[in-house]
Amino acid sequence: xxxxxxxxxxxxxxxxxxxxxxxxxxxxxxxxxxxxxxxxxxxxxxxxxxxxxxxxxxxxxxxxxxxxxxxxxxxxxxxxxxxxxxxxxxxxxxxxxxxxxxxxxxxxxxxxxxxxxxxxxxxxxxxxxxxxxxxxxxxxxxxxxxxxxxxxxxxxxxxxxxxxxxxxxxxxxxxxxxxxxxxxxxxxxxxxxxxxxxxxxxxxxxxxxxxxxxxxxxxxxxxxxxxxxxxxxxx
Numbered sequence: 324x325x326x327x328x329x330x331x332x333x334x335x336x337x338x339x340x341x342x343x344x345x346x347x348x349x350x351x352x353x354x355x356x357x358x359x360x361x362x363x364x365x366x367x368x369x370x371x372x373x374x375x376x377x378x379x380x381x382x383x384x385x386x387x388x389x390x391x392x393x394x395x396x397x398x399x400x401x402x403x404x405x406x407x408x409x410x411x412x413x414x415x416x417x418x419x420x421x422x423x424x425x426x427x428x429x430x431x432x433x434x435x436x437x438x439x440x441x442x443x444x445x446x447x448x449x450x451x452x453x454x455x456x457x458x459x460x461x462x463x464x465x466x467x468x469x470x471x472x473x474x475x476x477x478x479x480x481x482x483x484x485x486x487x488x489x490x491x492x493x494x495x496x497x498x499x500x501x502x503x504x505x506x507x508x509x510x511x512x513x514x515x516x517x518x519x520x521x522x523x524x525x526x527x528x529x530x531x532x533x534x535x536x537x538x539x540x541x542x543x544x545x546x547x548x549x550x551x552x553x554x555x556x557x558x
Contacts, residue, residue, distance in 0.1 A: 324475060325478055325479075325480065326439075326443040327443050327446040327447055327478065328439065328443065329386065329387055329391050329442055329446075330384075330386070330387045331384065331385055331481075332370075332384040332385075332481035332487060333382075333383055333384075333385070333478045333481060334382055334477075334490045334494075335380075335381045335382075335383060335450075335476060336378065336379060336380040336381065336476070337378065337454075337472050337473055337476040337477060338378040338472070338473050339378065339471060340469075340470055340472065340473060342377075343377070344376045344377050345374075345375075345376065345377055345378065345379065345471065345472070346374060346376050347376075347461075347465065351461070352374050352511075352512045354457070354460065355374060355379075355457055356374075358453050358457050359372075359453060360524065361453075362449045362450070362452050362453040362456070363383070363449060363450070363453060364524065365394060365449075366385060366386055366391060366446055366449055367383040367384060367385045367386060367446075368383060368384045368386070368526045368529075369381060369382070369383050369514070369524070369525050369526060370383065370384065370491060370514075370525065370527075370530055371491045371494040371495060371513075371514045371525070371530075372494065372513060372514045373494045373495065373497045373498065373510070373512065373514070375497060375498065375512075376503075380494045380497055381494070382481070382487070382491055382494055384481075384526075385446060387425075388435055388438075388439075388442065389425045389428045389429050390421065391442050391445065391446070392406075392425075392438060392442065393422075393424035393425040393427075394421055395441075395442070395445055396411075396416055396424060397416060397420075397424060400445055401438075401441065401445075403416070405438070406433055406435070408431045408433050411427065411431070415427070450476060454471070454472045454476070457471070458470065458472065488533070488543070491530065492543060492544055494513070494514070495507050495513055495514070495544055497510075498513070506545075507544050507545070514527075518530070518531065518537075519537070
């Protein structure tokens, strides 16, 4: 299984077990996003997402190493004595926010690259918390039992700008590719609408800066390459 790495972009997706659905009614989609913002937003920037009835796709970039270590320290997920730098103690952690702790780690010169396995486990645990929390709520609401998601969510590293934008386009076109919508703007449960909103929790600005206009952004999606080829390359 590919380890999750800090300061790295990924295409992350998952399906429901068997013939089950992840989302049975409108409120389920919104509840999943609330869970996503709770567990994933603190550790990663989201650039695109699409929630379908039995699966979802996302495009994310995990925060930098120092911020993730700062978050783990603040939450008690990493013991101070693992780093043991002068000036880093319980009082400092209690009275400092994540940004201040991050700056301390950067300025201290501590080599924290040796913590990448610990960071990776923390990132994976956040997704596990997301899936488990959502599953418990769905099981309670619909009186079902057992796991809802495939046990191992899929992840692919985004290693080039062209791949990044192909994944972005694929995610937004997913409802069209699967026959759930005729046009990309017809599907409610994706980040497409976020790109036309005044404000958004999705990192739209970074993407929109790559286009000269929103017309070019739309053209990039609507006049995409062969859709069957696109799906085959990215699924």
